[in-house]
Amino acid sequence: MISASSCIIATLISLPLGSVIHFSRFPGKRLLINIIQTLYSVPTVAVGLLVFLFFSRAGPLGGLNLLFTPTLMVLGQVLLITPLMLGLIISALSGVDKFVSETAISLGASRYQASIITIKEARYAVLTAVTMGFGRAISEVGLALMVGGNIRGYTRTLTTAISLETSKGDVELSIALGIILILIALAINVILNRLQQRQS
Amino acid sequence: MDNLVEAIGLSQEYKERYVLRSISLKIPRGEVFALIGPTGSGKTTLLRLLDLLEAPARGKIYFDGIDVTRSRRHGLEARRRMSFVQQKPVVFSTSVYDNVACGLRWRRQRNELVRRRVEEVLELVGMANHKNRKAKTLSGGETQRVAIARALATEPELLFLDEPTANLDPISTSKIEEVLAHVIRQQKTTVVMATHDMSQGQRLASRIGVLIDGEVLQIGSANEIFTSPRSKEVAEFVGIENILAGEIIQKDNNMVTASMDVNGAAIQAISDYAVGEEVYVLIRPEDITLALARSGTSSARNVLEGKIAKIAQVGPIVRVEVDCGFPLLGLITKTSAEELDVAIGKRVYASFKATATRTVKKV
Numbered sequence: 001m002i003s004a005s006s007c008i009i010a011t012l013i014s015l016p017l018g019s020v021i022h023f024s025r026f027p028g029k030r031l032l033i034n035i036i037q038t039l040y041s042v043p044t045v046a047v048g049l050l051v052f053l054f055f056s057r058a059g060p061l062g063g064l065n066l067l068f069t070p071t072l073m074v075l076g077q078v079l080l081i082t083p084l085m086l087g088l089i090i091s092a093l094s095g096v097d098k099f100v101s102e103t104a105i106s107l108g109a110s111r112y113q114a115s116i117i118t119i120k121e122a123r124y125a126v127l128t129a130v131t132m133g134f135g136r137a138i139s140e141v142g143l144a145l146m147v148g149g150n151i152r153g154y155t156r157t158l159t160t161a162i163s164l165e166t167s168k169g170d171v172e173l174s175i176a177l178g179i180i181l182i183l184i185a186l187a188i189n190v191i192l193n194r195l196q197q198r199q200s
Numbered sequence: 201m202d203n204l205v206e207a208i209g210l211s212q213e214y215k216e217r218y219v220l221r222s223i224s225l226k227i228p229r230g231e232v233f234a235l236i237g238p239t240g241s242g243k244t245t246l247l248r249l250l251d252l253l254e255a256p257a258r259g260k261i262y263f264d265g266i267d268v269t270r271s272r273r274h275g276l277e278a279r280r281r282m283s284f285v286q287q288k289p290v291v292f293s294t295s296v297y298d299n300v301a302c303g304l305r306w307r308r309q310r311n312e313l314v315r316r317r318v319e320e321v322l323e324l325v326g327m328a329n330h331k332n333r334k335a336k337t338l339s340g341g342e343t344q345r346v347a348i349a350r351a352l353a354t355e356p357e358l359l360f361l362d363e364p365t366a367n368l369d370p371i372s373t374s375k376i377e378e379v380l381a382h383v384i385r386q387q388k389t390t391v392v393m394a395t396h397d398m399s400q401g402q403r404l405a406s407r408i409g410v411l412i413d414g415e416v417l418q419i420g421s422a423n424e425i426f427t428s429p430r431s432k433e434v435a436e437f438v439g440i441e442n443i444l445a446g447e448i449i450q451k452d453n454n455m456v457t458a459s460m461d462v463n464g465a466a467i468q469a470i471s472d473y474a475v476g477e478e479v480y481v482l483i484r485p486e487d488i489t490l491a492l493a494r495s496g497t498s499s500a501r502n503v504l505e506g507k508i509a510k511i512a513q514v515g516p517i518v519r520v521e522v523d524c525g526f527p528l529l530g531l532i533t534k535t536s537a538e539e540l541d542v543a544i545g546k547r548v549y550a551s552f553k554a555t556a557t558r559t560v561k562k563v
Contacts, residue, residue, distance in 0.1 A: 099290040106251055106284035107303040108354060110276055117302070121293055 002070055002144075002157060003137035006077035010085050010137075011130050013078070018089035019115045023101075033090060039083035048146035051076040055147070068149035073157075076143045081133040088132060092125030093118055124196050131192050135185060158184075203262075204229040204358055204390050205250060210259035212245050219245045220414045222259070229357075232384055232391040234405035236398055238437065242414040243394035244287065247360045250392065251284045263358075280307060283356035287363040289347030291335035296327060296346055299335045303354040321349040325379050341372030345379065352383060361393035365400065380404060398438055402426070410434045431560055435482045441529045442483040445562065448475050463526045468501040469557035478562040487556035488530035490520060490540060491549045500551035504528065508546045511537075518542065522550045 021032065053059050055067045066072040096118050104114040119126065141159040148155030150164060158181045165174040205227045212220040220242045227233050235243045249256050252268060252275045261269045263278040283303070291299050297318055304314045322328045325345040330338070335346060344364065351359060364380065365373040381404060384391060395401050401408050402422040409419045412433045418425055429435040432443055446462035448471060462481060469481050494503055506524035513519075518537040522528045528550050532540070540548070 097290055099286065099288075100292065102253060103284075103286065103290045103292075104302070104306075105279070106253060106282075106286070106360075107306065107350065108276075108280040108283075109302075109306045113306050117292060 002073050003077065003134060006074045006081065006137050007130065007134040009074065010078050010082045010133055013082055014085040014089050014129070014133075015119070015126070018086050018093065019119060021086075022090050022093040023111070023115050023118075033087070036083050036087045036090070040087060042080070042083070043142065044080060044140040045142035045146065047076060047080045048143035051079065051143070051147045067147065068151060068155060070148070070155055073144055073148040073155060076147045077137045077140070080140065080143060081136050084136055085129050085133040088129035089122075089126055092122040092129055095125055096121045127192055127195065131188065134188065138181070138185065202229045203227060204264060205392070206262040207250065208260045208262075210246070210249055210256045210261065212242075212249060212254075213257050218414055220249070220256075223411075223414075223416055225409065225416065225419075227358075227390060227392060229390055230388050231407060232393070232405045234401035234408045235392065235394045235411050236396065236401045236408055236437070237394075237411035239396055241411045243396075243411055244362050246411065247284070247362050247392065247394055251282055251360050252279050253284070280354070281356060282358040282360065283351035283354060284360040285344075285347050285351045285362065285364060287366055289343055291338070291343055291346060291350075293334070293336050295331065296322070296333050296335050296338070297331040299346055300331075300350045300353050303350060307354065317353055317355075318349075321353045324352070324383065325349045326375070341368055341375065344368060344372070344376055348376070348379060348383075352387075352389075355387070356389065358390045358392070361391060363395055364393065366396070377403060398426070410437060412437060428558055429482065429560065431563070432480050432482075435480070435558075435560065439484075440482045440558075441485050442481075442488070444481045444483070444526060444528075446479060446481060448473055448477050448479060448559075451475050465504060465525050467504075467557070468554040469559055470554055471559040473559060473561060479559045480562055482558040482560065483528075483552055483556060485519070485529045485531045488528065488550055488552045490522070490530050490532055490536070490542075491551065492540060494549050499553065501554040502557075503549050503551040505547065505549055508542055508544050508548060511542055511544060513537075520548075522548060524550060 021029065051072065052067070054061050055064065055072055056062055057067070100121050101114040101118045104117045109117065139159065141163050144150070144155070144157050144160050145163065148157070148160065150156050150160040158177055162174045162177045162181070165177065203226045207223055207225045210220055210223040211218065223246060235246060237243055248254050250261060252261070255270060259269070260267055263281070266274055266278070268274045268278040292302065300318045300321060301314050304317060319328065319331070322331055325348055327342065327345050327349060330342065335343070338346060348364070361380070365376050368376065377400065383389060384404065393405065405422065407419065408422050408425050410417050410425060418430045418434050425434065426438055429438055429440065435443055444462045444467070446467065449461045449466070451474070467481055471479065473479055489500065504524040506522040506528065508520055509523040509527065510521035511518060513534070516534050517531050518534055520530050520532060520537070520542055522530065530550055
């Protein structure tokens with residue numbers, strides 16, 4: 001649930017932001033894209049630490065009392081996966097022939113309508129970006145542990161549960177949870193593959 | 201005169217390199233205007249400027265009397281009254297129907313009207329049976345027809361066609377030309393088309409502009425450009441292969457003929473230029489007759505003696521290059537080539553009438 005909501009929120013941020021970055025021309029655009037791509041591989045614990053410092057009692061946003069809540073875990077994951085999705089969406093849009101948006105404009109589309117059709121043309125690559133984001137969100141453990149606190153029935157996720165059970169020595173339960181995690185990832189990939197095959 | 205588009209002093213440059221130099225053009229409503237010129241002469245760029253797809257470095261564009269050069273709002277309004285068919289059209293990865301419908305949908309037309317109009321234009325281009333196909337699976341000629349239907353669906357007042365039949369086989373080409381000719385007749389759309397094919401321009405357009413190296417060198421009817429090119433470059437482009445440099449040495453006012461010194465040989469030609477002027481004499485190779493002996497009956501004022509330097513057969517025509525102190529190319533039929541028994545080194549007489557020549561000033 002946490003991964004799904006962070007994935008949805010990150011998509012809602014990345015898609016418009018990615019389109020704006022792709023369609024506008026400004027100095028430093030190349031640099032910005034490079035920075036975004038560097039952030040793909042930021043360690044989850046680093047993002048966790050940053051969020052922890054901001055929202056801990058002594059931190060600048062400590063008064064919000066959000067530490068160790070699912071809300072903050074979603075926020076942390078959004079911070080974690082947005083650069084990945086943003087970068088992949090930008091390259092998905094660049095993968096579309098530049099004549100697509102130009103053709104649209106020559107047929108009377110406004111700039112907004114032309115970006116919509118470009119996103120539609122890139123829909124499968126965009127879908128892949130979303131899958132990758134979801135994959136990173138569901139599989140990470142460091143951030144969930146640090147800002148969620150692994151509270152049973154509240155902020156415990158599959159990954160933090162696996163980590164806990166393994167350190168307790170309950171390897172069977174860990175393996176079972178691991179299998180469930182893999183099955184979820186598999187199910188989602190199968191659905192997305194189906195969608196892509198229907199296209200071609 | 202009611203000009204739908206007017207360009208004044210349009211220039212465009214990419215990275216300090218001129219692509220178009222100060223082009224001024226008026227296209228009256230209802231006209232079919234063809235821009236012809238070799239590849240890379242700037243035809244596409246000029247169409248893109250006129251369609252407001254890119255902004256010119258200098259100059260102004262008026263559409264229906266309004267300056268639309270750099271205004272975004274007027275630009276969108278003007279663009280919605282035009283359509284552009286690109287040289288290599290891109291279809292969206294949707295059905296043929298949705299491709300053709302998109303322009304109307306962007307203009308927020310009612311569904312009922314969209315459906316009627318899309319079916320109408322698909323019928324027009326002969327693609328009605330393919331409306332549910334995925335547009336990406338179409339062949340080159342079919343894609344081109346869908347692109348034309350898509351551009352026509354919005355009933356543009358001005359249609360731009362960029363090399364509508366380049367990269368197509370002859371059968372698809374004639375189909376597309378048929379569709380275009382039909383549309384031009386039926387809808388009275390104003391059309392600006394770019395083509396490198398002189399004969400296509402002749403078939404479809406009422407007026408032709410020759411664009412070479414980013415400059416419009418001549419504008420006129422197809423016949424005018426074909427028979428009286430005004431410069432050496434235009435002459436070369438329309439296939440006048442004999443272009444001889446020389447100087448006018450004598451002028452006879454009664455006959456309006458001028459004698460010219462071309463590499464020491466005197467040629468009688470019709471010319472308006474004064475004695476002493478440096479000119480080019482243009483002679484179409486098909487206007488040159490070859491004979492084995494100097495004929496007394498011929499009315500040709502120019503008879504030059506020379507040796508055959510090159511022979512090449514192109515289909516039923518034989519191209520013979522005669523060295524008369526300068527190369528002169530003549531086209532003769534295969535039959536006359538056999539009668540003359542043409543061979544390299546053979547002495548022949550090349551003749552042509554003074555009226556078959558044109559002169560243009562050397563610049």
